[in-house]
Amino acid sequence: MAQQLGGRARSLQEGPGEYRLDNGQHILIGAYTESLGLMRKLGVNLEQSLLRQPLRLRYPDHEGLSLPPGPPLLSFVRGILSYKTWHLSARLQLLARATVWLLQGFRCKPELSVAQLCAGLPSIVRQELMDPLCVAALNTPSSQASAEVFLRVLHDALFSGRGSADLLLPRRDLSELLAEPAQQWLRVRGTQIFLGTRVHTLKQAADAWHLEISGAPQGETQCFDQVVLACTSLQAAKLAEPWAPAWAQAAQALHFEPIVTVYLRAPGSALPAAMVALNEGPDAPAQFAFDLGALGHAPGLFAFVISGASDWVAQGLKETGAATLQQALQAFNWRCSPEVYRVLAEKRATFACTPGLQRPGIQVARGLWAAGDYIAGPYPATLEGAVRAGKNAALACLQV
Ligand SMILES: Cc1cc2nc3c(=O)[nH]c(=O)nc-3n(C[C@H](O)[C@H](O)[C@H](O)COP(=O)(O)OP(=O)(O)OC[C@H]3O[C@@H](n4cnc5c(N)ncnc54)[C@H](O)[C@@H]3O)c2cc1C
Known part of the structure; x- marks a missing residue:
């Protein structure tokens, strides 16, 4: 549906000469073996692309x-x-x-x-x-x-073995780590990818699924014997509703937590480590700060991450940026005064991972599957959860 691949794990460039910013800072842990295995399969050099530290x-x-x-x-x-x-x-x-x-x-x-x-x-x-x-x-x-x-x-x-508790911090921007190598891998193997193409409706007829699509070069309806809905839970619920109302209800019932990322710019400055934990408080929004220079991709740029950010989103992004700047000024010594470069808010960053949550499974209906971080599984909304669900849906299709 979007103009670029990557979904929530993508990088954005607003104009020439601007930094290419991640939609939000991502971290992995060593135990996330499926996402790391996928990157390796796509040809990503993990040693160069991720800073691994205990x-x-x-x-x-x-x-x-x-x-x-x-x-x-x-x-x-x-x-x-x-x-x-x-x-x-x-x-x-x-x-x-x-x-x-x-x-x-x-x-x-x-x-x-x-x-x-x-x-x-x-x-x-x-x-x-x-x-x-x-x-x-x-x-x-x-x-x-x-x-x-x-x-x-x-x-x-x-x-999960040696290194499973390690933190892995991207040394490249997110699109370089996953979406672009995936796009390249698929294209080389002849897979057609339609960007900016939205699936509007799903219809089932004569044992096949018909997708009504806007923007596809091959016409408005396409027909498949197996379909994987690899979109957000809300979009999947909308598409599945007529065919699997109970599944759609479970997907629709998920609530979301926002994440706000405040990018500060301060050329020549550095944090005491690539990733620094912060004391969050009523006037101090961020829980973690990342030095993108120390990570090797944007010297002088710092990402301050506010997870579970609904109260801050309610206060407004300008106010959140200003409060984060104050927090940064109090927490660190800067070589020159930092300024707010961008405030990015993803209002539906992840589903709220609350006690007893019932998440929908991969099978929606006969020949209709779902993949995404919200699918029932052991993990919260993570790249690992999304990759595992994607792999399970693909395997299920092949077994039919
Ligand atoms: C700010 C932020 C920080 C995060 N930090 C971390 C982290 O540190 N570690 C971690 O592991 N995870 C993190 N995550 C979560 C991680 O990004 C997600 O779990 C993962 O990207 C979800 O992938 P997905 O494939 O399920 O969905 P998405 O990435 O949301 O992809 C859905 C795709 O479906 C497309 N689409 C939707 N509707 C339609 C339609 N009708 N027709 C066609 N296409 C459609 C969209 O364009 C999109 O490309 C973070 C997320 C955010 C937002």
Whole structure:
């Protein structure tokens, strides 16, 4: 439907000489093996394209928790025990709680929130570790976020082999990392891609699906024996409604969380690390800041990320940009005064990953499948969730 591939994971260039900005800063973890495998298959050199580092929560004024290299579970225990900023009792309480989660197989009641899961842990542990991890991974504040999904992400980060808890930060813009190599890969193999082409309606007749399309060079209706709806949940619900009302209702019922990215420009300046965790507060919107110069693609440009940003969107983007600038001025030393370069808001960035959420499955109807980050699966709205759902839908088509 859009004029370029990539969906929410795309880069935008507004004019010549302007920075090519990501729709929002993306991070991956080592456990996201399907998305990393897909990039590799598309010919992306992962070592050059992603900065891989053990989990490290660097704050502006102090080094936060970081995990030493090594087997993830062992480095988690070593990282926690050696993090002297927390009182010994706080470190031991976290390890004791993690042991309980381990003994329970990283499972919990579906109705539990992350805040409830972490209740009783020292507030420093919740503020410096659990809350930032939760909002970064689930884009949902811990009081509203699903503990079940959070535990699954933790489990996979700690138990999917060496490097699974590593953070991977893009060194290229997002389109270079996924959409453009995918486009190239498909074209070389003769796949036709129609940009700016919208599927309006789906009709089923004589065991085939007819798509009514606007903007396609081959005419307004096309017919297929299998169709994968790889669009947003709301678009998929609209298309599927006449043929699978229950499926459409589940897709329609999802709520969304916005993410705002404030890009600041300050030539010659640098942050103390490529990714810095920030203390969020009533006047301080951002939870993380990224130094795009340190990441090797835009020196002097900094991305401040506000996840779970509905309150800030309600206040207005100009106000959000101004508050983020103040937060940045207070948090860091700048070589020259930073200025707001762009404020990008994605109002439906991810579905709200709330407790007990019922997500629709890949099969919509006979010969009709769905793929996307919102499809039922172990992960929150992530590239990994979207890639897994895409792969499952493709496999399902082939098996029919
Ligand atoms: C600001 C931001 C930050 C994020 N950060 C992270 C992160 O750090 N890590 C991470 O893993 N994930 C992150 N995500 C989430 C990640 O981007 C998404 O999970 C992923 O891109 C979803 O892919 P998708 O294929 O499900 O949907 P989309 O990317 O939304 O793609 C849907 C596509 O369908 C097309 N389309 C829609 N309707 C129609 C129609 N009727 N006809 C034809 N085409 C149609 C659209 O044009 C679009 O190209 C972030 C998202 C945002 C917005």
